[in-house]
Amino acid sequence: MGWIVAWQNPSGNSQSSTxxxxISYKVDVIESQWLLTSYSTELWRTVISNRDRFMKVRC
Incomplete structure (x- = not known):
């Protein structure tokens, strides 16, 4: 699965997206890798990557 977010700020100049x-190997757990792309005058600084684990919260 996948999803994309185009970030916004009050000035309208965030110029970034993630x-x-x-993939989900277990019930109620999603393992992900992400790329954050944003404007920079130095090309090597435009992409940051990392990972997240999303788990269902039981109340």
Whole structure:
């Protein structure tokens, strides 16, 4: 599965987006890797990557 967020700020100049690519191996757990792309005058600084684990919260 995957999803994308185009970030907004009050000035309208955030110029960034994040995409997640994810898979679920266990019930109620999603493992993902993401790429945050944003504007920079230095090309090597435009993409940051990391990972997230999403788990269902029981109340």
């Amino acid at each position: 995409s997640w690519s994810a």
